[in-house]
Amino acid sequence: MSRVYNFSAGPAMLPEEVLRQSSAEMLDYQGCGMSVMEMSHRSSSFQNILDQAQQDLKDLLALPDNYKVLFLQGGASQQFAMVPMNLMKNGVADYIVTGQWAKKAYAEGAKYGKANKLATSEDRTFAYIPDCADLPVSPDADYVYICENNTIYGTKYKTLPNTKGKPLVADQSSCFLSEPVDVSRYGLIFAGAQKNIGPAGVVVVIIREDLIPEEVPAFVPTMLQYKIHADNNSLYNTPPCYGIYICGKVFQWIKAQGGLEGMQQRNLEKAKLLYDFLDESRLFRGTVDKKDRSLMNVPFVTGDKDLDAKFVKEAAAKGLVNLKGHRTVGGMRASIYNAMPLAGVQTLVDFMKQFETENG
């Protein structure tokens, strides 16, 4: 067996230790004689897995008591509808559009009320985060929406928008648990699991309790009501049990790395290694404004499409895979989520240096 360094934007690398444990427990979880995949979601064994995952996540986030943690299905894309369906009371919401995912969320929001594009960075292919210190937030906005880390473009909010008292809703899919976060500044956070915390098929929702509506419009499906899932502790119907189990293992792994402070230190170190090289390189350059650089997704180009393609191909041959950039940006993108070890980034930078020497 030979593991590669996988720079995929998602689904993405998981800690090898988590995979080893899961493999070992596949036929018999802790002596109960069955796989976690085979367990009734109403069994005490699974209830323990769910409770532990939830508690570990609360610990990691130092979650205030007035927030609920939900493990749902349908990914971030389904949250694009669930958020307005549940949170639009005045029928108005403000969206800051910093990439394709925020744009999709905005379009979906517009189906359920008046969605305002409060700011956007589309003018420069989303290569920056707009100044959000004093935006004209709608007086009757039910929430202000952001995609906090933009996977495709490699930008991240370093300062949260001034929402002027309105609840902040954040898609944290690609930066979730990558650094400490003050949850009390958000009304709702959601994150698809497949980047930083587990396999595709689980989406974590963290919601301030007072935002969970008692009533929703009649057309909202039962499965798309936060209240149903909150009241049933994510067990209204059969949840994605195996995915939750893997997320739980990742939460424990993060704890063992020193929690979110530990992850931040590790992520800063990895990102610095790569960005420092990009800033001094004669061949490669980063594509986004330095002040808005993501710690998770690092797009870069040579400026020559053929050379980009050559780089991606030669890197893959060395076990550095999935470095091809998104088609809207071109070039390369290295996604260096929590589970990517420093050695992976070091190997990448070493290869970039070598490639620069050979092709510069």
Place this chain on the structure above:
Amino acid sequence: MSRVYNFSAGPAMLPEEVLRQSSAEMLDYQGCGMSVMEMSHRSSSFQNILDQAQQDLKDLLALPDNYKVLFLQGGASQQFAMVPMNLMKNGVADYIVTGQWAKKAYAEGAKYGKANKLATSEDRTFAYIPDCADLPVSPDADYVYICENNTIYGTKYKTLPNTKGKPLVADQSSCFLSEPVDVSRYGLIFAGAQKNIGPAGVVVVIIREDLIPEEVPAFVPTMLQYKIHADNNSLYNTPPCYGIYICGKVFQWIKAQGGLEGMQQRNLEKAKLLYDFLDESRLFRGTVDKKDRSLMNVPFVTGDKDLDAKFVKEAAAKGLVNLKGHRTVGGMRASIYNAMPLAGVQTLVDFMKQFETENG
């Protein structure tokens, strides 16, 4: 490692061979250096997994060309809303209510139009399937809905309802791929994976192409539109990749057992063993009308609650687990899905005989 015989109603047993393969491939799928959980859903490796799973399912079902196979999220519960949201054109649908799940689907359907309860077996705690040969199907019904196998009560339609030309929609969650099926008699079939085909978090939808609407009401979320998923071949957003991979392995396992004919023979043999004993037992008796007995879920009682509890406890001590019945039926329930081997049912019957001798 000691595996138990797991009679859970779902999530339920998976073929041991499937689990062994998954365990072996956890850190490195076929030499690509990563787990299936870590693969980009846009990668050729995952595309191959998806294509193969889809093709194997089509082969097993001898699927007519005018049907699409979709792998979605949200389980059967989300289908309860997706079906009326997409299929109600006249705003009318007929439901046959043969258990709690059909009842929930009916209630959800009533949110989106006029849902008629065409027939029900609620008068005798759903212990039978009503005669559906000549029901007063609504002239403008968009579909007739059934739950084909009733997990909680242990009944199954042996004859499909006469829908008088209206499309038949069937929740096959707990009988999917358990026997040959003539798909051309259905408009839409859906099945949560966690009983017969894989882990929770995947729901398979098989839909006749002409029923996929070009347009849906404006309030229908993008993620709840069949057309979006059909047009994108289940890759509109990140699908539950690992679950699909496991389902694919189960499809291959079913093929190796002789396909749906092979499964049916195996399932008939298992069910006969248990039902024959129930019919001759002095202590135990089945709870449903013989003509409507499910091959998958077998509820039975002693008639004495304390004795039922004693049985469940002693059986568990012998590695026969999750035999407790649903609270609405009481007693015991043995779910003997595809992956339950004949030896498991034989061991159960042997223990029932012993228990009868000791307590009869």
